[in-house]
Amino acid sequence: SFGTRNTLSEQDNPARGVGAARDWLFAEMQKINSDCGNCMTVEKQSFVQPKANRIPEPVTLTNVVATLKGTADPERNYVVSGHYDSMCGSPTDAKCDAPGANDDASGAATVVELARVMSKRKFDATIVFMCVPGEEQGLLGATNYAKEAVEKKIDIDGMFTNDIVGGVTSMKDSPNRNRVRVFSEGIPSNETEQQAAIRRSVGGENDSQSRQLARFIKEQADRYLKTFKVWMIYRRDRYGRGGDHIPFVERGFSGVRFTEADEDYTHQHQNVRTENGIFYGDTPEFVDFEYVANVARVNLIALASLASAPARPKNVTMVNRLNNNTELKWSANTDADIAGYEIVYRDTTAAEWTNTIPVPIEGVANVLTAAAAGAGGQADVTYVVRAMSKDNYFFGVRAIDKAGNRSPVSYPRPVR
Secondary structure, eight states, X not given: OOSBOOTTSOSSOSSSSHHHHHHHHHHHHHHHHHHTTSOEEEEEEEEEXXXXXXXXXXEEEEEEEEEEOOSSEEEEEEEEEEEOOOOSSSXXXXXXXXXXXXXXXXXXXXXXHHHHHHTTSOOSEEEEEEEESOSTTTSHHHHHHHHHHHHTTOEEEEEEEEOSOSOOGGGXXXXXXXXXXXXXXXXXXXOOHHHHHHHHHHOOTTOOHHHHXXXXXXXXXXXXXSSOEEEEESSSSSTTOOOTTHHHHTTTOOEEEEEESSOOGGGSSOOSEEETTEEESOOGGGOOHHHHHHHHHHHHHHHHHHHHSOOOOEEEEEEOOSSSOEEEEEEOOOOTTEEEEEEEEEXXXXXXXXXXXXXXXXXXXXXOOOOOSSTTOOOEEEEEETTOOTTTEEEEEEEEETTOOBOOOBOOEEEO
């Protein structure tokens, strides 16, 4: 655990402090890259964090980033992260031992293992494996990456953060041992007042793109895992708390948080000690490694499915007409292996998509409208669901490729 990995701790000691952890992670990612024949780009992305609430003096922080570039759609990115900093009772105490085994060595280890396994395969889209510091001081490493992604116009189509995924052994008798919580926001953090007014008029409080991402993760986990499940939580994060997905959703990217189903606060943000016969401290013996492996499996399944699937449909709209049909329109996917689409729908009280209507590419060829003038213009696809009122159901659209891979669902906005 390098004694402490507090963001403010030593950076030039090879055995102790956040710098030692940074260098170890970088070396691990480099080794993985060497083993896969330099299939990834491995970087230390450093920046100077100014003085802030939990940063008494400016400090250089470093994100450790390994990028596995996609083969067919490399501009579409999926980011998976864990934070490698730790804390004891105080976020500014850089001297006390802060093992941070669960919070968040469990998440950082998950990211490293995902890189190790996924680097052996090729995927259509790009996957970014990222270990960040400064989470305990205000989501600093993640914020810097998300901010730069906006500035550089990087297309991040989904972001996972794994934070406290150790499945504490003190909760081994809990009925929740075989599931992981996935937190997602329902109303986008960056929603404008105009968008809010539209949402109040037509609904969609549970249909942000982050919520669609959470549904996608659950659907894929249910498909491939029989003994470990995703527990969707309809919150951006735990009550009054935050994680490294938040800087992403605040900037318009879709993002979710993975966290163990039960937390034991005697083993989180504590000085290591025994008090009144109770041991306090986030130490390795309270981490259930099989639980961490199961969380990694969920991440792997979801990331591989996302990066193998077509891009989710863009510019999805629902025509606001006074009739009992539901007319949907979207921009045709440009993926070379696109096979068609699916209209999905559910009752307004349902948590997940429950019904599908196949829309094969042959079936929509006759309704492709003229593309915008000029080379590279995109056609529109129109599909009418007859005798099903948009008043009574929520609808969405997803793309399917020739191998049967499905994208996350895109939720429509209203047009006249």
